[in-house]
Amino acid sequence: MASIDIAAIHKSYGIHPVLHGIDLEIKDGEFVVLVGPSGCGKSTLLRMIAGLEAVTDGEIRIDGKRVNDLAPKDRDIAMVFQSYALYPHMSVAKNMSYSLRLRKTAKEKIASVVASAATKLGLDPLMERRPKALSGGQRQRVAMGRAIVREPKAFLFDEPLSNLDARLREQMRAEIKKLHQDLGATSIYVTHDQIEAMTLADRIVAMHGGIIQQVGSPLELYDNPANLFVAGFIGSPGMNFFEGRYLATGDTANFALTGGIVLPLGGTAKLADGSRATLGIRPEHVILGAEGPDTMMATVDLVEPTGFGIIVHLKLGPVAFKAFTLDRRFLGMHGEVAVKLPVPNLHFFNEEGRKV
Amino acid sequence: MASLAARNGGSRRDQRPLKKRLADASAPYLYSAPALILIVTVMLVPLVLGISYAFRDIQLLNPFSGGFIGLDHFKTLSQDQNFYRALKNTLWWTGWSVLLQFVFGLILALLLDKPFYGRAIVQALVFLPWAVPSFLAGLNWAWLFNPVVGPIPHWLFALGLMSEPYNILSDPQLSMWGPIIANVWWGIPFFAITLLAALQAIPRDLYEAASIDGAGPVQRFISITLPFLAPTIAITVLLRTVWISNFADLIIVMTNGGPADRSQIVASYIFTQAFKRLDFGYASAIALVLLVLLITYSMLIVVLRQWLLSKD
Amino acid sequence: MTAKRIASVVAHRLAILAYVAFALFPLYWLLKVSVTPNKLLYSEGIKMWPSRTSFEHFEFVLKHSDFPVFFKNSLIVSGSTAIIVTVLASLAGYAMSRFDFRGKYWIVTLMLLTQMFPLVMLVAPIFKILSPLGLTNSLTGLVIVYTAFNVPFATFLMQSFFDGIPKDLEEAAMIDGATQFVAFRQIILPLTLPGIAATLGFVFTAAWSELLFSLMLISGNDAATFPVGLLSFVSKFSVDFGQMMAAGVMALIPACLFFLLIQRYLVQGLTAGAVKG
Numbered sequence: 026m027a028s029i030d031i032a033a034i035h036k037s038y039g040i041h042p043v044l045h046g047i048d049l050e051i052k053d054g055e056f057v058v059l060v061g062p063s064g065c066g067k068s069t070l071l072r073m074i075a076g077l078e079a080v081t082d083g084e085i086r087i088d089g090k091r092v093n094d095l096a097p098k099d100r101d102i103a104m105v106f107q108s109y110a111l112y113p114h115m116s117v118a119k120n121m122s123y124s125l126r127l128r129k130t131a132k133e134k135i136a137s138v139v140a141s142a143a144t145k146l147g148l149d150p151l152m153e154r155r156p157k158a159l160s161g162g163q164r165q166r167v168a169m170g171r172a173i174v175r176e177p178k179a180f181l182f183d184e185p186l187s188n189l190d191a192r193l194r195e196q197m198r199a200e201i202k203k204l205h206q207d208l209g210a211t212s213i214y215v216t217h218d219q220i221e222a223m224t225l226a227d228r229i230v231a232m233h234g235g236i237i238q239q240v241g242s243p244l245e246l247y248d249n250p251a252n253l254f255v256a257g258f259i260g261s262p263g264m265n266f267f268e269g270r271y272l273a274t275g276d277t278a279n280f281a282l283t284g285g286i287v288l289p290l291g292g293t294a295k296l297a298d299g300s301r302a303t304l305g306i307r308p309e310h311v312i313l314g315a316e317g318p319d320t321m322m323a324t325v326d327l328v329e330p331t332g333f334g335i336i337v338h339l340k341l342g343p344v345a346f347k348a349f350t351l352d353r354r355f356l357g358m359h360g361e362v363a364v365k366l367p368v369p370n371l372h373f374f375n376e377e378g379r380k381v
Numbered sequence: 382m383a384s385l386a387a388r389n390g391g392s393r394r395d396q397r398p399l400k401k402r403l404a405d406a407s408a409p410y411l412y413s414a415p416a417l418i419l420i421v422t423v424m425l426v427p428l429v430l431g432i433s434y435a436f437r438d439i440q441l442l443n444p445f446s447g448g449f450i451g452l453d454h455f456k457t458l459s460q461d462q463n464f465y466r467a468l469k470n471t472l473w474w475t476g477w478s479v480l481l482q483f484v485f486g487l488i489l490a491l492l493l494d495k496p497f498y499g500r501a502i503v504q505a506l507v508f509l510p511w512a513v514p515s516f517l518a519g520l521n522w523a524w525l526f527n528p529v530v531g532p533i534p535h536w537l538f539a540l541g542l543m544s545e546p547y548n549i550l551s552d553p554q555l556s557m558w559g560p561i562i563a564n565v566w567w568g569i570p571f572f573a574i575t576l577l578a579a580l581q582a583i584p585r586d587l588y589e590a591a592s593i594d595g596a597g598p599v600q601r602f603i604s605i606t607l608p609f610l611a612p613t614i615a616i617t618v619l620l621r622t623v624w625i626s627n628f629a630d631l632i633i634v635m636t637n638g639g640p641a642d643r644s645q646i647v648a649s650y651i652f653t654q655a656f657k658r659l660d661f662g663y664a665s666a667i668a669l670v671l672l673v674l675l676i677t678y679s680m681l682i683v684v685l686r687q688w689l690l691s692k693d
Numbered sequence: 694m695t696a697k698r699i700a701s702v703v704a705h706r707l708a709i710l711a712y713v714a715f716a717l718f719p720l721y722w723l724l725k726v727s728v729t730p731n732k733l734l735y736s737e738g739i740k741m742w743p744s745r746t747s748f749e750h751f752e753f754v755l756k757h758s759d760f761p762v763f764f765k766n767s768l769i770v771s772g773s774t775a776i777i778v779t780v781l782a783s784l785a786g787y788a789m790s791r792f793d794f795r796g797k798y799w800i801v802t803l804m805l806l807t808q809m810f811p812l813v814m815l816v817a818p819i820f821k822i823l824s825p826l827g828l829t830n831s832l833t834g835l836v837i838v839y840t841a842f843n844v845p846f847a848t849f850l851m852q853s854f855f856d857g858i859p860k861d862l863e864e865a866a867m868i869d870g871a872t873q874f875v876a877f878r879q880i881i882l883p884l885t886l887p888g889i890a891a892t893l894g895f896v897f898t899a900a901w902s903e904l905l906f907s908l909m910l911i912s913g914n915d916a917a918t919f920p921v922g923l924l925s926f927v928s929k930f931s932v933d934f935g936q937m938m939a940a941g942v943m944a945l946i947p948a949c950l951f952f953l954l955i956q957r958y959l960v961q962g963l964t965a966g967a968v969k970g
């Protein structure tokens with residue numbers, strides 16, 4: 026187990042820059058999840074840590090030791106690929122023991138380590154099979170097994186569950202979490218899946234366009250997104266955004282939406298009077314059927330039951346937004362409904378998209 | 382600002398130590414070095430030497446030959462009626478051989494792409510001609526065309542296509558067809574194998590989707606099979622055309638260019654000049670012209686392909 | 694509907710039958726003449742099978758000619774060429790498939806160009822280069838020349854096989870502790886076996902049939918290969934069809950056997966090159 030320091034990492038393919046200065050310190054035993062839209066450089070970063078991709082500039086340290094120029098085999102890390110990358114011509118047992126055999130580990134040691142990993146992952150009856158004869162979930166387990174037999178300094182996962190069905194993914198997610206609790210190994214995990222990120226991570230790293238947007242615990246990113254990108258990316262259904270102009274009037278302020286509607290804000294925000302800004306609110310914070318002051322009438326566009334709750338698509342003038350509620354009364358709703366956007370749950374973003 | 386542009390522009394200094402950078406950069410060359418060294422010493426260097434012969438007077442039996450004579454060979458060549466005839470025959474020989482091999486190869490690949498009982502055996506048998514050494518294929522067909530031991534003239538006679546059983550290889554009108562038929566027989570498997578491999582790589586669900594969309598067999602062939610095969614077809618036809626225009630074995634073995642040079646192609650003409658008349662200088666000059674023609678042809682095809690690719 | 698289906702199946706089988714007949718008839722004829730006794734050769738020249746068969750021609754060829762030597766020479770030359778070419782082409786094809794490097798474009802161009810060289814033009818220069826090295830009139834010299842001629846196409850072939858093997862696999866191996874070369878040897882090569890078999894077979898048959906260079910670089914019977922032997926035989930005994938064809942049948946046997954063994958992998962290997970996994 027080890028800490029991993031990433032300092033001012035840059036990466037270009039030819040003249041195309043992909044990563045623009047990534048700084049990240051990962052503590053010993055920490056579980057870090059990288060999220061971000063497709064093409065933002067998550068895999069690239071992971072592969073640079075693994076040593077599969079040359080570092081253009083900056084430094085990667087494992088346990089304080091610079092590894093930029095070490096070959097993958099000398100970094101002592103394990104990686105689980107999205108495609109699993111099991112060796113098709115080797116049995117499950119051979120797949121799992123390959124790394125130990127390469128390191129000339131004693132035969133008895135290999136046998137015992139592989140057997141205990143197999144038991145841990147429920148692979149015992151499958152050890153002599155070839156990967157071709159396994160189901161997707163079983164292959165995934167073998168890939169995990171191959172990684173854990175070595176007790177490496179760190180685990181790298183590149184979307185390891187994305188080829189599984191929803192039910193299996195949920196199950197494997199829990200198993201990975203349990204494994205991490207057992208082994209306590211430093212892990213870096215790339216995913217597209219919100220729930221995987223939220224449930225697994227000690228810290229989430231949100232990336233966009235080759236730049237880290239925010240690093241923090243899952244709830245920090247959820248409750249206090251640093252900018253528009255993170256606010257929109259984390260959470261499902263995503264945060265609602267309203268563009269408009271911030272108008273300060275003494276102690277209180279108003280927010281004029283582009284559609285002409287004016288929202289009264291209870292207090293003030295750190296925005297200049299008259300500046301353009303974006304207001305954000307999570308769907309579950311929108312109050313439906315509200316009464317009293319500061320309510321507005323919105324048109325119901327569509328009602329989507331998810332089983333667990335209900336997503337209501339609304340329109341405020343020309344501006345579309347969503348509300349999420351657990352209250353089944355709203356299932357049959359149509360026409361107009363009174364909504365309220367409670368001030369404590371509002372997020373303000375300035376013209377550059379930073380949270381204020 | 383300028384430094385930032387430089388940083389993002391990728392002109393960033395490579396940080397790897399020199400030794401590792403060298404090792405990384407040289408790996409692909411190390412892998413290909415043995416093959417390359419061999420190609421350069423056994424093909425490229427002799428080619429350059431051979432090109433130099435085209436400008437020298439090299440006659441094997443004449444000890445006073447060997448001097449540089451500039452473009453004399455090419456001047457002679459431009460007047461050489463036999464060369465022009467050989468050039469025309471080369472077009473004829475290559476065109477028909479490639480066309481027939483391709484058409485029959487494609488049909489065979491399509492036939493074999495359907496599963497049927499005994500397919501593995503049939504496949505092995507129909508591909509067998511490819512394993513036959515080319516000169517033996519030539520001898521074999523020459524024998525088949527020979528009325529003394531071969532059945533073909535007798536069949537043609539029985540069908541009324543011939544007034545009497547004679548050897549078409551000695552008929553100036555038909556002699557070229559002998560080697561072409563042998564070549565087609567010998568070359569069908571090559572096309573069939575590559576096209577069959579390409580066919581089997583087409584995802585089956587595409588056909589299913591097309592049938593559901595209401596496409597008939599012909600439409601499926603035109604809208605799915607052909608586009609998928611196109612890259613394979615292009616490269617195989619290109620390679621094959623080049624090979625076949627250089628391929629003199631069958632002609633030399635079957636007709637030796639005769640009768641009266643009616644089946645002489647450029648490649649066999651070079652052979653005759655070099656090994657019958659032992660005039661290596663002149664032979665090299667002809668070969669150089671052939672090489673230039675083939676390279677021009679290939680470049681045209683490559684450019685055409687690029688243009689087609691960029692169009693869609 | 695069913696009538697149409699049956700008609701199409703029948704047409705399919707008939708077409709296959711026609712192909713098989715076309716492919717095999719010349720070989721069948723070769724065999725037939727080779728077992729026809731001399732006396733019947735002309736009287737039963739175009740019968741489908743002679744009324745009496747004999748192995749006299751084979752006996753003559755085996756006992757009273759140098760064919761056993763030619764046979765051995767050809768086997769050595771073709772076998773060694775096939776093995777060496779496959780090794781070299783695997784290495785070069787791997788580089789083409791897995792590395793992005795500056796010289797790649799030029800190497801591919803060079804290899805494509807070699808496919809266009811009129812080989813006749815190379816005979817005299819190659820002779821001139823090999824002769825002072827004592828490599829003319831030797832099987833080693835032939836192997837070197839054949840290897841060079843076959844490496845370019847075999848490299849393209851091997852490259853397409855490697856392209857079909859996901860890069861993830863060797864990356865996984867490298868993380869598991871292998872160097873790139875070990876990953877190549879232990880993970881990638883075993884998965885390319887069908888491709889390797891296909892390349893071996895392709896090169897073996899090509900080397901087995903080569904005539905021109907064997908004819909030019911070898912003088913005398915000691916190092917002559919089968920094609921040269923057969924050709925000299927043909928010119929010497931050009932009237933004795935039975936013996937020529939018996940020799941032809943024997944030249945055919947190893948190449949055909951080898952081909953029958955590997956032809957399955959040829960299609961399989963080429964297909965694997967085109968699809969992933």
Ligand SMILES: Nc1ncnc2c1ncn2[C@@H]1O[C@H](COP(=O)(O)OP(=O)(O)OP(=O)(O)O)[C@@H](O)[C@H]1O
Nearest residue numbers: 038041043061062063064065066067068069070217
């Ligand atoms: N070998 C390469 N050569 C050139 N560009 C590359 C290469 N590999 C990746 N890229 C580019 O680098 C960028 C980042 O790619 P990367 O694979 O890291 O994205 P990602 O965040 O993992 O995306 P995804 O979520 O889709 O897997 C992309 O724009 C991609 O096109």
Ligand SMILES: [Mg+2]
Nearest residue numbers: 067068069183
């Ligand atoms: Mg990725």
